[in-house]
Amino acid sequence: MIAIIDYDAGNLTSVERAVRFLGEDCAVTRDLDLISKAERVIFPGVGAAGSAMESLKKYGLDKALHEAMKAGKPILGICLGTQIITSFSEENQGTPCLGLVKGEVLCFPDDMKSPEGEKLKVPHMGWNNVTVLKDHPVLADLRPEHQFYFVHSYYPMAKEAGNVLAETAYGLTFSSVMGRDNLIATQFHPEKSGKPGLALLKNFIAWKP
Template structure:
């Protein structure tokens, strides 16, 4: 770590791909602070909210660790990056394995890929989960997209997708049977369905942009 390097809090609620995210952050010269304690995470400069697993289980894990209030405050007060399930949990609700309430930071819901729509352009069935490389189609000029080519490939692993209630939140989309929300952005918050820590050069560039981001320059439609 370089002297004076930015301190990145990585929220540990027992269900994130923490090692890969922390290694990517450290590779880029920042200090990764992985913790499940709000008082430790509160001392960092910016927050990454990763996640892998089922929506309801992850909400229960956040609540058990008394992290829900911290996430709500951090998402409005410092540069904040949600990754995969860490993006979905920001929404109001999810239909994964029943109805579950989310953190409610962003208006919208999490839905399953509809079986009837899961066909490629040639009519062949598409597998769920959506797993592998896919193009990220940028819709806004955001600081985290700086230096990343339009339609760059990122790595996805998910069976559910976010449907924002406010179209102004949509920062990028991807196609898998139909166009779906792949990134949202508002004020100091940015979140992706894909995994930048597993997405090669483009993913590292996005994470590097996040480490340098002051939380400004994005859409301002209010949380």
């Protein structure tokens, strides 16, 4: 069974639908016992870092995620879940985060421009490419022509190059896939990214770190 962490963040239902479409049993839950017994964990979310961390601590889910990490259980972070696995986010006047991957989350500047000189909108919303830097079983089916769906005003930057699995360019270059050991996290939404996104989720379900 796959536990999808419920910490009052948005977008949990679409992740559940995608996992069930792939034929896997899952539960959207904040039940600590159920999470500890789950075979793997998905940590998705849409929202703000400050309220997300408050909810995680309120329900004891911060400790549950650290315990899952220590136990070697496969973990997939998505969007907000990816941002708050880092050490710190600039959002909400600065938010200390989980620290599962060393790094920080920064706000996109207002004056970003495309290579053609056009002003870029914030949030970064829509389809974009992902450049894979390191081979990883979960990213095995990604191709340069594949595009994935992004919605975010803040972007993650891993501190250690070894934890950056893929990058994406939007005015600047950020860590769009990070990971270490039994953890992998995507800034984009695989559950909203069509066949390439479903392929990534399928790879995660089969991954044995």
